[in-house]
Amino acid sequence: MSKPAPSLGVPSSSSTVSVRIIDSTTLINFSPSYFFETSIYGHDDLAAPAYVFLITNTASDGSKRHILFDLGVRSDPENLAPTLRENLKHVGAIINVEKGIAQILDEAPTAGKSTPSSKEIEAIVWSHHHFDHTGNPSTFPSSTTLVVGPGFKSKMLPGYPEDEKSSLTSSDWEGRELREIDFPSPGLKIGGFKAFDYFGDGSFYLLDTPGHAVGHVCGFARVSVSPDTFVFMGGDAAHHGAEFKPTEYHPLPDSLPLTGSFKYHSIPCPGEVLLQAIADGRANANAKNLGSRTEPWYEPLAALCYDKPDTVATIRSLEEFDAQDSVFVIIAHDGSLKETLKWFPEEINGWAKENLDKSSRWYFIRDFAKVVDDFGSA
Template identity: 35%
Template sequence: SGTRIDIPAEQFVQPKVCGFNRLKGPSFCFLISHASGQKVVFDLSVRQGFEKLAPTVVDAIHKLVHDWHLSTSRDVSEVLFENNIRLPDVQAITWSHFHFDHVGNPALFPASTELIVGPGSTAAVGNGYPNEPDAPVLASDWEGRELVELDFGETNDTLQIGQFKALDWFGDGSIFVLHTPGHAVGHLCGLARVLGDSYVLMAGVACDGHTAPFFQPAKDYTHDYKQCLSTLEGIAELDAKDNVFVVLAHDNHALSIFEEKDDLGMRWLFPEKSIDSWKSNGLKQAIRWKFLADFGHSVD
């Protein structure tokens, strides 16, 4: 969608490091195509027109306007439509969490498209604006469509993947939804099997891009700090596996690799190429240590 975010680093990661002042990045979302032909979208990035967000969010953005720089060029639905993906073919939208830079505009999808959210999300957002004046999301995001809040209780065929409770979305081991709380109420990650035994972990903001040994999440923008640290450990455990490619929603270094053009001028971005073949093309290795460049100005 072309979303770019540029925000003060110290608001999201601690401690403050001299020379590392800004967190810059995209807001990745994913189109997942199942062998059955069904399609799922994981996250919707930022909707067109910040002024159309819930007023409580708009007010917060206005207060931060001098420190936060946000831009987006298109809604995800527009990108899909322009590239011959019929919106009625999208079975579900999954929100990693309900922050404005991930919820997009579900109202642009037909009523047949379900909206999937994590545990506790519906209680946290209430009935949406304008039904509740202080709600952080719009009621129109789910009005007229099925809103599904996932339950990771033991009676719901819950699995365990690493440190996380998980659900097998299609029942065939192709796509799992992981409960990764901490950053926000009901935060979810998506784990998709791609080629062979390789997987892509759509990590949302389960990690804030930089973790130990250099940083920890800042507490002000973390819903449950203790849970967040536990989730970070679990994500790191999955990232240590050679067959799991962790993609963080706001990873600017991943974006730099995805935007590189091959000999045919194709990038690792929809609709040009799929990241299904990430392993054979060395994408994980290409990204792994690029974050060290963030500290270039801090090294004497």
């Protein structure tokens, strides 16, 4: 029996935004040990895409405002700040990027899609300052504002070359407005997060989601009304589905429709087999919740968190958003969703009617196929 989803207290509104997800052509390969306290047998590689969101607000007079949430990795990583390049080399990161976001926008077919060019982007929102989200703002005109979360200016400025050890380059914001969002307290809250109504009409909110990095923010877009449905743009609030799934709201089912992912693919992979295979000592013996039906299996690595208690608190609040049938949670690096998502220039607004969230809820478990294949039985 699942636990009822809590109320998020989202203010009512008749306004929506269009949300389009851009394949940033980014693919980063890291070891999961770089992200999680626990290791799981056979999950030795985290192939991470980097999702970018194009958000369009249309006013009553038909005028449009376009913003981007995150930018992926810049297409010329050799121009990252020297300190950052050395750090990436040290951890063995393998990075492949084909195109920058400005180029993708400017090359996109526009017929019938109202696709903006890079010159029409009002603002770029960084979920946070890490290289796989910041892209290259200098490829956008100076009229494009760069929006950051609380504490960014005091903690992260100046960039390179003024600060030779900085992981950021000052060219990202030079010559443009650098706007830091303030989340007053007391103030608007949605679920467990402080919220900022970006367009002032209830169509798109920035959420204060601290922990992973200085000023980390998420996006929360209303994409339909009657009924209300939303897209949660998670940034790095979590790095894998197993950090916020399963939960009491959505317990792991007895059977999983993941045919083709495992050797035992003549029938849907039984959840019981997966749980038993993981729980039988096939992973780190200190794994607190490994094999649970109602608690997430991965815990964020303290070394990767700016503030681990805040990171954990943010993930727990994220679980409440994921509990909603009206919310599609999309974290920036969730490779399990790549076959499910609709891609720019198409919209993701119709995700609920197309059942995209429910159909892909457990796809992250495909990363643990080796556990079942090597130690399970059908």
